[in-house]
Amino acid sequence: MLSSGQRTVLPPHTRTSSRGRRRDDDLVGMMPDLELVEFGGARSFTVRSHGYPYRTVRWHFHPEYEIHLIVETTGRAFVGDYLGSFAPGNLVMTGPNVPHNWISDTEPGAVIACRCIFVQFTAEYINSCLEMFPELEDVWSLLQESQRGVEFSEATADRVRPVIFALQHAVGIERIELFLKLLRFLSEGGDRRLLASAAYKAAPADYMENTFNHVLAHVRANYTELLRESELAALCGCSRETFSRQFSRHTGLTFVQYVNGLRIHLACEMLTSTRVKITDVCYQTGFNNLSNFNRQFLQQKGVSPTVFRNCHRLNLACAVEVEHRIA
Known part of the structure; x- marks a missing residue:
């Protein structure tokens, strides 16, 4: 409009x-x-x-x-x-x-x-x-x-x-x-x-001068690996407490919530698009033990990884059946 x-x-x-x-x-x-x-x-x-x-x-x-x-x-x-x-x-x-x-x-x-x-x-x-x-x-x-x-x-x-x-x-x-x-x-x-004026040019290199944008880019590239909040705080040149406050202000989430959200999102993609075993999904997405993975998945998605995968397969099967009936 x-x-x-x-x-x-x-x-x-x-x-x-x-x-x-x-x-x-x-x-x-x-x-x-x-x-x-x-x-x-x-x-x-x-x-x-x-x-x-x-x-x-x-x-x-x-x-x-x-x-x-x-x-x-x-x-x-x-x-x-x-x-x-x-x-x-x-x-x-x-x-x-x-x-x-x-x-x-x-x-x-x-x-x-x-x-x-x-x-x-x-x-x-x-x-x-x-x-x-x-x-x-x-x-x-x-x-x-x-x-x-x-x-x-x-x-x-x-x-x-x-x-x-x-x-x-x-x-x-x-x-x-x-x-x-x-x-x-x-x-x-x-x-x-x-919308923007004819003279306007986006300047991503300038935006990345913001220290926290560097941190977010680093997290994006490495969130399946071991990430320590203290190490990222050192990267910013601040204490862990200051880093935690700034990270929450930038993202609306704590550092752990943010990283776990990225990992669970990737896990959902793997559960719905691959046949990788749930245990392997756990470790490949950056979690270091299965119980924590299951707990975080349940907390964010409301169901276990197994139920999530089974529901997705059932949904696909129903969609295929409907298409065959229409055909």
């Missing part, structure tokens, strides 16, 4: 004032935080949704493309050096490393179950698609425009909405079919506009 907006020098980091309201003018010039996007071995792209408030709602960047649809709430949108408003149906695509954030205007204490749904994919993946399928040439201009952030019309958002929601639950070839349909609808969408 196209919305009016103005430009500012640099959007703010998401934070609240002493009275609980975010103040844009306090935070202009803050460096964006690095967000770690996990795909898993059997996923070419990821599709997620979340509510509001949520720990990842902050001024951030990542090297992946993102297609972002607002489902509920109104508020302020920040993309590159753009500042504007948004409402349900707001559909935006951002290119690699373009900082962005959406801050909802909600009553104190209000909790939104599903504020947005978004698709993320790497430049390597989409470039390989373009090389294999010359029919996707119309997508190229869309990718170029996304370097400044692209906002689509309400009509395009209406076409895209059922496709993105279907992608959340699609498996196998259907995921690719829906992804290509999504790209087609976006590339066909008229009346789209660029």
